[in-house]
Structure formats: C-alpha cells, structure tokens
Ligand code: S6P
C-alpha cells in the first residue's frame with residue numbers, strides 16, 4: 001500500500017496563513033454581496049474599497065477528498081463592519097451534513113455563529129487558544145468582532161464538502177452579529193429568516209454516514 005507522507009506546516013498567526021499549504025483562496029467584497037442586512041452600507045463600502053478588496057482568505061492542505069482523510073487550514077478575516085454588522089464569512093453546512101469540524105483561535109477576537117437545521121442558534125466566542133468543536137449538522141459562519149485580523153486554524157473530514165445554499169434559501173442565518181452601540185457585539189434576529197421545511201430538516205438529519 002502506498003502511504004501518504006506526513007504533512008508539516010507552520011501557522012503564521014500574524015500573516016494569518018498556513019505556511020506550506022498547497023492551496024489558497026480569497027473572498028472579496030464583491031463575493032459577499034447580499035449577505036449583509038444593510039444594502040446601502042454595503043454599496044458605500046464597495047464604492048470605497050472596490051469589488052476586489054480581500055475580506056478573508058484561506059490557506060489549506062487538502063491531501064484528498066477520501067472518507068477518513070482530513071483537511072487542515074487557516075482562515076484569516078479582516079476586521080470591520082457593514083453598517084452595524086460585523087464582517088462575516090459566507091457560512092455553510094457540510095454537504096455531508098454529519099461531518100464535524102474543529103476551529104482553533106490563533107489571533108484576534110471573533111465568534112463562531114452556529115445554527116442547526118431546525119433553527120437553534122449558538123454563539124461561541126473565539127480568542128487565541130480557544131478550541132471550538134462544531135458538531136455534525138450545524139451551519140457555521142465566522143464573524144470578526146475584534147479590531148484586528150481574526151485568524152483561526154481548522155480541521156475537518158476531507159469528504160465533508162460545503163453547501164452554501166442552505167443559508168441563502170432561508171433568507172440568511174437566523175441571527176446577525178451587530179455592534180451593540182458600545183463597541184461590543186450583540187446577536188439580533190434576522191427578520192428575513194424563514195424556517196426550513198420539515199422535509200429538508202428530516203433529510204439532513206437522515207443522512208447516512
Ligand atoms: C470548511 C471550513 C473553513 C471555511 C472558511 C471560509 O468546512 O469551515 O475552511 O470554509 O473559514 O468560510 P466559508 O463559509 O466561506 O467557507
């Protein structure tokens with residue numbers, strides 16, 4: 001049997017990347033259109049920074065997409081707000097919904113915003129050395145509520161995949177993370193959110209390993 005070689009990487013918490021990782025992608029302001037509550041504030045930011053402004057980037061090591069294998073990487077998100085709403089990642093559920101994930105805080109101050117298919121919400125504060133276990137079936141999105149770059153290492157099963165539509169189809173995530181007026185954060189209801197149909201929830205929970 002031909003075995004894979006061990007991977008050796010360095011997390012650069014200042015640069016916010018996994019040094020030695022094979023792949024990198026960036027999400028720009030233009031990629032995040034429609035995710036924020038305040039369209040006018042989004043358009044203003046777009047006019048200031050341009051559509052190609054990098055909002056977050058991911059460096060990762062994807063040895064394969066085999067069941068039982070693992071993907072590891074680092075996400076770096078810049079700080080800021082669209083109107084009152086803190087910068088966020090697109091967020092997703094794993095396409096194989098029963099696949100979990102681990103996030104480890106390297107730098108900055110952020111949140112992991114989690115939502116179950118039937119609409120339960122959890123918020124986990126992420127600081128350096130915080131480990132967040134994202135259980136199977138939870139939609140997850142990172143939010144930078146600090147003043148610095150938010151840098152997190154992650155690891156998840158290599159056959160997980162990502163489904164981004166689950167958020168769009170519900171009108172966004174159920175809660176939004178906004179400035180509390182005192183420079184902190186608070187979670188508020190997203191008035192556009194709609195509960196998922198019971199058959200969709202059942203089919204997600206019914207997924208076989
Ligand atoms: C993948 C894992 C991370 C995110 C990354 C960007 O399952 O959760 O690699 O992909 O933090 O977030 P998003 O929501 O744009 O994929």
Ligand code: ZN
Nearest residue numbers: 094101140156
């Ligand atoms: Zn994920």
